[in-house]
């Protein structure tokens with residue numbers, strides 16, 4: 001049974017966290033080397049980042065993690081519950097992330113797509129994003145796997 005039409009988008013609450021993790025698992029965004037609870041806590045612990053959520057009466061139905069590093073804005077964990085996909089909610093979540101970043105003074109947003117997430121590139125293009133020729137490099141600063 002699908003709940004009410006999703007409404008306002010805003011910072012998530014402590015009560016939302018189990019539902020957010022469920023949603024990320026359901027939409028294939030979690031990885032064994034990323035602890036989602038730790039990721040949420042870290043994002044919510046700074047004025048430069050947050051996790052935005054949209055709720056139905058029953059549960060979180062969409063999320064986006066948003067933040068900036070003092071130069072560029074970035075989003076992670078954009079997720080829309082499969083029951084609500086294809087209704088414009090992904091577009092609304094990205095608009096909310098963009099508004100959050102503009103309010104913080106950021107003027108450009110970068111995002112990464114995993115190479116095995118084939119279909120999502122077309123979604124971002126549809127809402128106005130372009131592909132840039134960049135190589136993303138990383139190194140872990142803890143003793144975890146370099147993934």
Ligand SMILES: CC(C)(COP(=O)(O)OP(=O)(O)OC[C@H]1O[C@@H](n2cnc3c(N)ncnc32)[C@H](O)[C@@H]1OP(=O)(O)O)[C@@H](O)C(=O)NCCC(=O)NCCS
Nearest residue numbers: 027078079080085086087088089090091119120122123126
């Ligand atoms: C990607 C995702 C957030 C899109 O959410 P959504 O609510 O279904 O998207 P919307 O309904 O807002 O779609 C906005 C536009 O993009 C288009 N679109 C959405 N998904 C698309 C796809 N896979 N391919 C092509 N176009 C797509 C829609 O048709 C719509 O176009 P329109 O406005 O011209 O009608 C959702 O599919 C999802 O949660 N996927 C799994 C998690 C994921 O991969 N997240 C991104 C990690 S980088």
